[in-house]
Amino acid sequence: MHLHVNRLCVSLSGTDIVQEVTLRVGAGQFVGLIGPNGCGKSTLLKSIYKVIKPRQGSVMLSELDVLRASPKAVAQKLGVVGQFNDLSFDFTVQEMVAMGRTPHKGLLEADNRQDSLIVEEALRRVNLEHYAQRSYNSLSGGEKQRVILARVMAQQPEFLILDEPTNHLDIKYQLQILTIVRNLGIGVLAALHDLVLSAKYCDYLYVMKKGQVVASGIPEEILTKALIGDVFGVACETYINPVTGELGIAYLDSVPQVREQVH
Numbered sequence: 001m002h003l004h005v006n007r008l009c010v011s012l013s014g015t016d017i018v019q020e021v022t023l024r025v026g027a028g029q030f031v032g033l034i035g036p037n038g039c040g041k042s043t044l045l046k047s048i049y050k051v052i053k054p055r056q057g058s059v060m061l062s063e064l065d066v067l068r069a070s071p072k073a074v075a076q077k078l079g080v081v082g083q084f085n086d087l088s089f090d091f092t093v094q095e096m097v098a099m100g101r102t103p104h105k106g107l108l109e110a111d112n113r114q115d116s117l118i119v120e121e122a123l124r125r126v127n128l129e130h131y132a133q134r135s136y137n138s139l140s141g142g143e144k145q146r147v148i149l150a151r152v153m154a155q156q157p158e159f160l161i162l163d164e165p166t167n168h169l170d171i172k173y174q175l176q177i178l179t180i181v182r183n184l185g186i187g188v189l190a191a192l193h194d195l196v197l198s199a200k201y202c203d204y205l206y207v208m209k210k211g212q213v214v215a216s217g218i219p220e221e222i223l224t225k226a227l228i229g230d231v232f233g234v235a236c237e238t239y240i241n242p243v244t245g246e247l248g249i250a251y252l253d254s255v256p257q258v259r260e261q262v263h
């Protein structure tokens, strides 16, 4: 499935938080959304997955008009990993992951053998197969994050939205989770903070600043010293990593004159 967000505007408490954002994610494409804290990434993602109602604009997942469709119709196609995953009630890890099957079930329909196999496989993919009976609330932040990813995999969505999916994860699991997500072969829109990882994994990036998309393109082309200075206010040098052949970024300092050079 592909995603087409057209001229989306979101206002909260009378302030324009997202302004005329248009973006596309092709089928099977891994697209990153980057930008400084508070620029509107989460608000944009929440308005795409129906938690916040936009003031204007449209969201199409292939032929599905997301803003008009029922939550269940959207959940059958769209998986979401949001930023905060704390629960008031406790569930086992297995119960948490099994919740991913809900959009595919009828009212009061019990899980069947196939659902159990899907849940087992999802837990195996995030290396938590031995945690099935553990209490979710007793897990560390990184383990919780992997359970949430297993849940979204059990949902078998056709498109994924991820808001900081590697929050809390150590470097091994950051790499593992991003590799798993990329290998799912479905369209993904992910807000990411790590620019080097976003260059490594994303096919395409949208850069946000103050609620607007200010640049977009393939990572190697748009992640320039000038753009990083302008958008994040950080001086850096970019280079090709001689070991990996991938984009590297050496952060130098936060110097205001970098911003002046760009304008």
Ligand SMILES: Nc1ncnc2c1ncn2[C@@H]1O[C@H](COP(=O)(O)OP(=O)(O)OP(=O)(O)O)[C@@H](O)[C@H]1O
Residues within 6 Å of the ligand: 012, 013, 015, 017, 035, 036, 037, 038, 039, 040, 041, 042, 043, 044
């Ligand atoms: N309900 C609200 N009322 C008013 N302003 C809000 C509301 N919710 C969020 N905001 C503001 O909207 C702006 C964008 O927030 P958002 O969480 O979308 O940013 P973000 O780019 O995801 O940031 P981060 O990288 O820190 O997660 C922030 O300045 C935030 O304080």
